[in-house]
Amino acid sequence: MPTHEQKPIHGDDEQFDPTHMIEMCAAQNSTGGAGGKFPIVLWGANNFSHLLPPGQWLVWDKACGAGPHSSFADTEFAWTTRKTPRSIFHHMWMGLLRGEDSTNTSKRAHPSQKPVELMLWCIETARIGLGKTILDPYMGSGSTGVAAVRTGRKFIGVEIDREYFDIACKRMSDEQAQFKMFSEEELGDQLMIANAELRGRPLADGPA
Numbered sequence: 478m479p480t481h482e483q484k485p486i487h488g489d490d491e492q493f494d495p496t497h498m499i500e501m502c503a504a505q506n507s508t509g510g511a512g513g514k515f516p517i518v519l520w521g522a523n524n525f526s527h528l529l530p531p532g533q534w535l536v537w538d539k540a541c542g543a544g545p546h547s548s549f550a551d552t553e554f555a556w557t558t559r560k561t562p563r564s565i566f567h568h569m570w571m572g573l574l575r576g577e578d579s580t581n582t583s584k585r586a587h588p589s590q591k592p593v594e595l596m597l598w599c600i601e602t603a604r605i606g607l608g609k610t611i612l613d614p615y616m617g618s619g620s621t622g623v624a625a626v627r628t629g630r631k632f633i634g635v636e637i638d639r640e641y642f643d644i645a646c647k648r649m650s651d652e653q654a655q656f657k658m659f660s661e662e663e664l665g666d667q668l669m670i671a672n673a674e675l676r677g678r679p680l681a682d683g684p685a
């Protein structure tokens with residue numbers, strides 16, 4: 478039985494074409510006004526930049542300025558339809574050198590697993606409102622879903638590989654179980670705190 482690291486990822490040997498996703502969101506944009514109703518954040522988009530309309534680039538500095546380490550790249554790039562003054566996220570994630578992944582997974586659940594912290598930053602950078610729905614059509618281990626649950630967004634995930642689908646569901650239900658440990662009043666505070674932290678604002682003493 479191959480490990481996660483050895484198992485080929487579905488679609489990785491093919492050129493990805495994002496046209497269907499962009500067209501779907503552009504159709505929404507025509508009624509959603511400037512800036513778009515459904516913003517897109519597409520990681521790995523530098524591999525198909527020739528298929529993308531003009532947009533903005535986001536950079537994940539995976540080495541926190543220390544540069545590449547052995548064969549691991551020190552950056553990953555995402556393309557987004559959202560205009561934003563923020564473009565760089567620093568979070569160590571190179572081989573065994575990993576910053577916090579706040580789901581406390583002792584080992585990687587997926588070869589392309591993104592840290593939940595990166596997905597929290599994306600939700601904030603793309604300005605996804607509380608209670609809105611996030612779609613990840615290539616869910617993998619479900620890091621986007623964990624970030625959505627944690628910050629009070631709804632989530633739809635699609636994953637073709639049954640093993641990764643089950644891992645993602647487990648990570649999201651573990652995250653939900655964390656929240657159930659708080660009373661409803663405390664949960665409200667918790668969500669506010671998560672969002673205040675993401676916005677870089679000082680935390681208030683209590684709910685507004």
Ligand SMILES: C[S@@+](CC[C@H](N)C(=O)[O-])C[C@H]1O[C@@H](n2cnc3c(N)ncnc32)[C@H](O)[C@@H]1O
Nearest residue numbers: 487488587589590591615617618620636637638
């Ligand atoms: C780059 S990985 C996503 C990793 C994810 N961001 C994470 O943090 O774990 C892409 C995932 O898309 C899945 N996939 C590929 N083609 C798919 C398809 N047509 N429909 C649904 N999932 C697909 C693969 O099985 C793989 O797990």
